[in-house]
Amino acid sequence: MPLSRRDRFALKSQMVEVVTEDREWTFQRTNLLLAEYGLQTIDPYDNNGEFTFADSIKDIGDADLVEMYSLVTGVEPENVQSQIDMGDSSLWKPGYVRVFLSHSALHKQFIGQVADELAVSGIHAFVAHDTMEYEQPWQDQIEHGLRTMQAFVAIVHPEFLPSAWCQQEVGWALGRGVPRYVVRYPTDPVGFIGRTQWPQGGGMNHRQVAAEILQWVSRIPEFSDQIVVGLLAALRSAGNYMDAGATASRVATIDTLTPGQWDELDEIFHANDQVGGGSLAHKALRPLYVRHSRQWPPAKPVPF
Known part of the structure; x- marks a missing residue:
């Protein structure tokens, strides 16, 4: 399936960013890449920047664009389409x-x-x-x-x-x-x-x-922060003891909280009375704190 203009723009933009900012991409190496694809090379003595890498790749075909993108970024060719799709998919909830x-x-x-x-x-x-x-x-x-x-x-x-x-x-x-x-x-x-x-x-x-x-x-590093951020936000906004208890139960299953996240959890305990004063949230969070040798109930944060 042909790449859309949006896809081509996204791939080209990322390549331009890598080639212009990564010191490993010298003029010699960049021109070697362009020549391999039959594209016009860049004059290293062009101090005015009249012809750039972006100018050279503007008319590159889809197949060559995907292959070149793979060479420049290190993304495997078969995963380039997946990376494109990841940026725009109505099947998935944003941020999840x-x-x-x-x-x-x-x-x-x-x-x-x-x-x-x-x-x-x-x-x-x-x-x-x-x-x-x-x-x-x-x-x-x-x-x-x-x-x-x-x-x-x-x-x-x-x-x-x-x-x-x-x-x-x-x-x-x-x-x-x-x-x-x-x-x-x-x-x-x-x-x-x-x-x-x-x-x-x-x-x-x-x-x-x-x-x-x-x-x-x-437990997967690339997802753990995303999960914890969402759960702590949900716990902070819980409007009743049932929701607070349900969210606290999910927080209690996570054993990868960072020091900053522990501090935020302490603060939420005192900021939301559905958490700090809710029996279900207490029942869920107490074993988590005990398991990690944290003070229970958590001490009230000292204001700056």
């Missing part, structure tokens, strides 16, 4: 961690409940037939979800194994190299993804499965 939830269609109601639980923790779980938009080819949307996911989770019920669709989704995750996780419910996965000892989910309800996935996502 994008997790593709692979499952057997027979259990889509249960998986939908898991996704709903994850949503309040800043994780958008793609669930086929729930996430997809109307009047759009369903297979195209599944492929788009697989191209743009940031992480992959398989919930392996017995019906998962004979499903060609589920196995293809696993193949996408392995091929793209995104973080991946499996919950056995209770079946063991097969193939390459089966070589890891995955947790057993048999007997878990949807809230427990969601908590298991949340704990895993929160």
Whole structure:
């Protein structure tokens, strides 16, 4: 599929930024790259900047643009389209961690409940037939979800194994190299993804499965801050003791809080009376504080 003008502009802009700001891209190296693609080279003695790298690549074809972008940025060619898609996808909620939830269609109601639980923790779980938009080819949307996911989770019920669709989704995750996780419910996965000892989910309800996935996502450095920021914001704005308790329970599953995040949690405890004065929030947070040898109840922050 041809690149849109928006896509071409985005790729070119990023290449210009790298080539002009990275000291490794000398005139000699830049001209070697341009010459390789049959493009006009830059005069190193042109002090007025009358002809630049951006001028040279303005008419480059799509295939060469993707390949050159890969050489300049280090992004693998097969992942360039995924990177483009990540910037603009109506299938995903903005700002949420994008997790593709692979499952057997027979259990889509249960998986939908898991996704709903994850949503309040800043994780958008793609669930086929729930996430997809109307009047759009369903297979195209599944492929788009697989191209743009940031992480992959398989919930392996017995019906998962004979499903060609589920196995293809696993193949996408392995091929793209995104973080991946499996919950056995209770079946063991097969193939390459089966070589890891995955947790057993048999007997878990949807809230427990969601908590298991949340704990895993929160341990991935590129996602942990995003998750914690969302949870702390939700806890700060909780308007009743039920919401405060539910959010506090999710915060309590995260064992990667930074010193600054601990300080913020202390401050929220005293700033929101639904947290500091709510029995459900207390019940959830106290074991977290004790487990990390933190003072309970937290000391009131000293104002500057």
